[in-house]
Amino acid sequence: MTYLLRSWQGSIALLLCLLALVRLPLLATDASTPFAAAGTAGVLLLIAVGALACFMRISRAARALILFVTAHTAAWLLIGGMSGNEGNASLSYFLLIAASWLLGWRCISELAEIRPSSRQTMMALRLLIPAIFGAWVLILWEAITRGAGVPFILLPPPSAIWDRIVSSVPILAADVRQTVFKAVLFGYVVGCAAGFAVAILADRISFLRRGLLPIGNLMSALPIIGVAPIMVMWFGFDWQSKAAVVIVMTFFPMLVNTVAGLSASGSMERDLMRSYASGYWQTLVKLRLPAAMLFIFNALKINSTLALIGAIVAEFFGTPIVGMGFRISTEIGRMNVDMVWAEIAVAALIGSVFYGVVALVELATTFWHPSNRGG
Amino acid sequence: MNASASSVVSARKLGLTFQTSDGPVHALSVVDLEVEKGDFVSFIGPSGCGKTTFLRVIADLEKNTAGEITVNGMTPEEARKSRCYGYVFQAPALYPWRTIEKNVVLPLEIMGYSKTEQKQRVQRTLDLVNLTGFGKKYPWQLSGGMQQRASIARALAFDADLLLMDEPFGALDEIVRDHLNEQLLKLWAATEKTICFVTHSIPEAVYLSTKIVVMSPRPGRVTDVIHSTLPRERPLEIRETPEFLEIAHRVREGLRAGHSYEE
Ligand SMILES: Nc1ncnc2c1ncn2[C@@H]1O[C@H](COP(=O)(O)OP(=O)(O)OP(=O)(O)O)[C@@H](O)[C@H]1O
Numbered sequence A: 001m002t003y004l005l006r007s008w009q010g011s012i013a014l015l016l017c018l019l020a021l022v023r024l025p026l027l028a029t030d031a032s033t034p035f036a037a038a039g040t041a042g043v044l045l046l047i048a049v050g051a052l053a054c055f056m057r058i059s060r061a062a063r064a065l066i067l068f069v070t071a072h073t074a075a076w077l078l079i080g081g082m083s084g085n086e087g088n089a090s091l092s093y094f095l096l097i098a099a100s101w102l103l104g105w106r107c108i109s110e111l112a113e114i115r116p117s118s119r120q121t122m123m124a125l126r127l128l129i130p131a132i133f134g135a136w137v138l139i140l141w142e143a144i145t146r147g148a149g150v151p152f153i154l155l156p157p158p159s160a161i162w163d164r165i166v167s168s169v170p171i172l173a174a175d176v177r178q179t180v181f182k183a184v185l186f187g188y189v190v191g192c193a194a195g196f197a198v199a200i201l202a203d204r205i206s207f208l209r210r211g212l213l214p215i216g217n218l219m220s221a222l223p224i225i226g227v228a229p230i231m232v233m234w235f236g237f238d239w240q241s242k243a244a245v246v247i248v249m250t251f252f253p254m255l256v257n258t259v260a261g262l263s264a265s266g267s268m269e270r271d272l273m274r275s276y277a278s279g280y281w282q283t284l285v286k287l288r289l290p291a292a293m294l295f296i297f298n299a300l301k302i303n304s305t306l307a308l309i310g311a312i313v314a315e316f317f318g319t320p321i322v323g324m325g326f327r328i329s330t331e332i333g334r335m336n337v338d339m340v341w342a343e344i345a346v347a348a349l350i351g352s353v354f355y356g357v358v359a360l361v362e363l364a365t366t367f368w369h370p371s372n373r374g375g
Numbered sequence B: 001m002n003a004s005a006s007s008v009v010s011a012r013k014l015g016l017t018f019q020t021s022d023g024p025v026h027a028l029s030v031v032d033l034e035v036e037k038g039d040f041v042s043f044i045g046p047s048g049c050g051k052t053t054f055l056r057v058i059a060d061l062e063k064n065t066a067g068e069i070t071v072n073g074m075t076p077e078e079a080r081k082s083r084c085y086g087y088v089f090q091a092p093a094l095y096p097w098r099t100i101e102k103n104v105v106l107p108l109e110i111m112g113y114s115k116t117e118q119k120q121r122v123q124r125t126l127d128l129v130n131l132t133g134f135g136k137k138y139p140w141q142l143s144g145g146m147q148q149r150a151s152i153a154r155a156l157a158f159d160a161d162l163l164l165m166d167e168p169f170g171a172l173d174e175i176v177r178d179h180l181n182e183q184l185l186k187l188w189a190a191t192e193k194t195i196c197f198v199t200h201s202i203p204e205a206v207y208l209s210t211k212i213v214v215m216s217p218r219p220g221r222v223t224d225v226i227h228s229t230l231p232r233e234r235p236l237e238i239r240e241t242p243e244f245l246e247i248a249h250r251v252r253e254g255l256r257a258g259h260s261y262e263e
């Protein structure tokens, strides 16, 4: 019994495997291209080997490797056998998918337990674990949508989205160029720079600080995306109106955060500057801005996502016939959901990269802060 | 105002009242004090008696509300603007985004010293406080005592004749404290600076000072000024001599008197 408890994923995977064996075949009897017997046997064998590996007295790395290979090959065979049989999967099929998912889970937890000595292996593991995790989201998505025959309109399988991405690279590239490289980048840079500059100005001129800040706080809480149609009226259909929306959206978070950051330095630190008879600008550059960095980067990170959302949604309100928001709104009307998902995938990728780059720069600049030290 | 030519700090009937939400707080009242050039003056007294406040008035970080004070013959503001003093705060107050070296360079950058001058001075002052080789470290990679020494180095890096130190060794253990006291005396002898030093420790005050100012709270006043008869050259063992104990006794008496006044 304790033997079985040593890995509950392994035990359950074995159990599911046996159940699946009882409930064979994998597909409904009227499927057009049924699974080859060899394929079915192969899947069952792989899962059994993987599940048994959970209990073997071998090194963690070896067990993780066996699990990795068996879980993914089994999933690969199962999904591969589904082509032409969409919606015809039987209970047995889902039991085996679940079993291989459990093996994948076990694989991740084995990897997470490995304490490598070298930095490179450490880094590789830090990337590998979330990668396997993400892969399983896609595998389950694919297996369930195709196995159960979920209507394409509701949720296309990832493979269809990927096919659409590959076949529409020029369109997607044009959309990205229009939305990201024109509207988002321009708006983000100008909006953040303007928010920062006005924050410094407000810091110098007290009436600005007292008048502008409450308004800034209010504005950054409002759904500014509502101004998009107005911006389209003011600045026309092309990217300039989208950039304007992005500027308006990113301006206030930057303003509010920078002003808050400028008062983040300690009183003793400021007294120190005063004891040196330091001027306004010297104190600003050498003390107050470095102390404000965490706040400023906070705004930069918030704005990186806001900018992308702003530009895409703004395109719903009128645009030339290119752009990510334009594509999403027209393709959904034509029921081309795979194209919509393709745009969403591209937007997600760009958003993550954007955020990641800002976060990396932040880590490099604020390494000294207690929350970032030693990492 | 007839401050003598050698007077570095001269306070006449100095008073400071903080206006707080629950009424005025008399932090200092009728403080008369002369600090001569080359003096090592210690301020000792119970918590809240206005030692920090007095130092802050000298440094123009706080404004007196009564009486007069001159620093180097000028108003505190003029003295601050002409960078007459270095201030060592109760906490190190090092900037965590700068290395130790860069922290020590900070006042030099602000005061516009040349690059080569900056380099030399950082080297020299870090040697002085025994932090040679730690220049490239960040403050948070150093122990509390090392950070405090770095903050002293920072105050010594530029040419101010007056050094204001607010309980600089308050948070350190006895042995490190002894060591730093000894170094501070050496430094004082070598640089001929005038030092105003706040402490809670009677032995520390007696060991270091040429003049001990005993203060008492509510309102903050000077109750006694004791001139030390100890020689300028002071090995740590001097703390066992009858002369030392005699002065320490007087300081303790002064502190007691201040406390009994309160009751
Ligand atoms: N900014 C301020 N506002 C109001 N009251 C203050 C302020 N600073 C100091 N005080 C009051 O002035 C008095 C003297 O304070 P001070 O900091 O000079 O004491 P201290 O002698 O340095 O005490 P300690 O030994 O604890 O450091 C205290 O009663 C304190 O509450």
Ligand SMILES: [Mg+2]
Residues within 6 Å of the ligand: B051, B052, B053, B090, B166
């Ligand atoms: Mg104090």
